[in-house]
Amino acid sequence: MSLNNTPSGQRVHIGFFGIRNAGKSSIVNKLTNQAVSLVSAHKGTTTDPVRKTMELLPLGPVVIIDTAGFDDEGELGELRKERTYRILDEMDIVVLVLDARADHLTEEEVDFLKMVKERKLPYIIIENHVDEVAGHPFEELSSEEKLLYVDATTDDMAAVKQALLQLAPKITEPPLVADLVPEKSTVVLVIPIDESAPKGRIILPQQMVLRDLLDHRCKAICCQPEELTEVLNEDKSVSLVITDSQAFETVSKMVPDNILLTSFSILMARYRGSLNTQLKGVAALKNLQDNDKVLIAEACTHHRQCNDIGTVKLPGWIRKHTGKDVDFEFSSGNEFPEDLSKYKLVVHCGGCMINASEMQSRTKHCVEQGVPIVNYGMAIAHFNGILDRSLEVLK
Numbered sequence: 001m002s003l004n005n006t007p008s009g010q011r012v013h014i015g016f017f018g019i020r021n022a023g024k025s026s027i028v029n030k031l032t033n034q035a036v037s038l039v040s041a042h043k044g045t046t047t048d049p050v051r052k053t054m055e056l057l058p059l060g061p062v063v064i065i066d067t068a069g070f071d072d073e074g075e076l077g078e079l080r081k082e083r084t085y086r087i088l089d090e091m092d093i094v095v096l097v098l099d100a101r102a103d104h105l106t107e108e109e110v111d112f113l114k115m116v117k118e119r120k121l122p123y124i125i126i127e128n129h130v131d132e133v134a135g136h137p138f139e140e141l142s143s144e145e146k147l148l149y150v151d152a153t154t155d156d157m158a159a160v161k162q163a164l165l166q167l168a169p170k171i172t173e174p175p176l177v178a179d180l181v182p183e184k185s186t187v188v189l190v191i192p193i194d195e196s197a198p199k200g201r202i203i204l205p206q207q208m209v210l211r212d213l214l215d216h217r218c219k220a221i222c223c224q225p226e227e228l229t230e231v232l233n234e235d236k237s238v239s240l241v242i243t244d245s246q247a248f249e250t251v252s253k254m255v256p257d258n259i260l261l262t263s264f265s266i267l268m269a270r271y272r273g274s275l276n277t278q279l280k281g282v283a284a285l286k287n288l289q290d291n292d293k294v295l296i297a298e299a300c301t302h303h304r305q306c307n308d309i310g311t312v313k314l315p316g317w318i319r320k321h322t323g324k325d326v327d328f329e330f331s332s333g334n335e336f337p338e339d340l341s342k343y344k345l346v347v348h349c350g351g352c353m354i355n356a357s358e359m360q361s362r363t364k365h366c367v368e369q370g371v372p373i374v375n376y377g378m379a380i381a382h383f384n385g386i387l388d389r390s391l392e393v394l395k
Helices: 024-032 074-090 107-118 158-170 204-215 225-234 245-254 264-271 275-280 282-286 309-322 356-368 376-383 387-394
Strands: 012-017 050-056 060-066 093-099 123-128 147-150 186-190 219-223 238-243 260-263 293-298 327-332 345-348 373-375
Touching: 012 024, 012 074, 024 050, 024 060, 024 093, 024 123, 024 158, 074 107, 074 356, 093 107, 093 158, 107 123, 123 158, 147 158, 186 204, 186 225, 204 219, 204 264, 219 225, 225 238, 225 245, 238 245, 238 264, 245 260, 245 264, 245 309, 245 376, 260 264, 260 376, 260 387, 264 275, 264 373, 264 376, 264 387, 275 282, 275 356, 275 373, 282 309, 282 373, 282 376, 293 309, 309 327, 309 376, 345 356, 345 376, 356 373, 373 376, 376 387
Parallel strands: 012 060, 012 093, 093 123, 123 147, 186 219, 186 238, 238 260, 293 327, 293 345, 345 373
Antiparallel strands: 050 060
């Protein structure tokens, strides 16, 4: 992945929802000017979420998601509906598509709109097929609703794009690292290149931090752990060291107390808006008992290496530092359990491959079910007795 590519987690996520045959897929195809979704007169043509990553001008980089109808039927239909509702966790903007040929909202549409409002998600409502009816139905909709009228016979999506653009400014980009150090500061990035490092590239949090520093005219020096002492001896202007969490133990011994120290993972927790909640989860690490279940969740789906941090290193560190025979389960990618009641703790990665909405939704699910959640970097810093030090730069 190059620095010029916008990863999915950094794109505005726009989802199109509605009952079957409301015209969601047709609108998605017109908006993207591509045959993203199959279109048919038969109900239920879209059976799984369909994603399209693109530049939607003038909005910018987006992920467009077409979903299955939330009025689907049968055993498979229930599974599709469940998947559609779970997509809401990722949403930055929701588009509800109504079929103007109906004269009232269905029960499913009323419930869905209520759900969107309860989550405080930005949304617009599109009345599709207005060319086939006289006037506009859905009198039960509030006059304050943002309604767009789409003629099924035209490809003009200018009004839809403009409505999406008006909602986009509400999605603010949080700080990553540049606000923590003065402009033109010198920052060292410690990036281990070992058997678990991807070939030919650095991982996304490292890319993001590097780019953020360069954008704010800071000097960034990249090195591996064994090179750090030499780097610090050669450049006395270093004010901050950011390390891969796996190297915390080694790096913390090399960095003098007058230089701030943190990790990419901790910066990502702040960036995704879940720092304070995940900090509270550190206490749960101390209270684990034999046979307690812990979920280790990663947002990416990379190939597991022999010494993988999520499935090998973290379980080993947790067992070592607690002295307990803890049971571990694992999730990856978009698969995050809805029911967390059997877990005593969730240990989550930095969440670089999902957007802030999804990370905050996962954190909220944990809080609502009374399950502590902690970040990889915080857990590792705690194990090494340097958690307070790793957070000092954030104060």
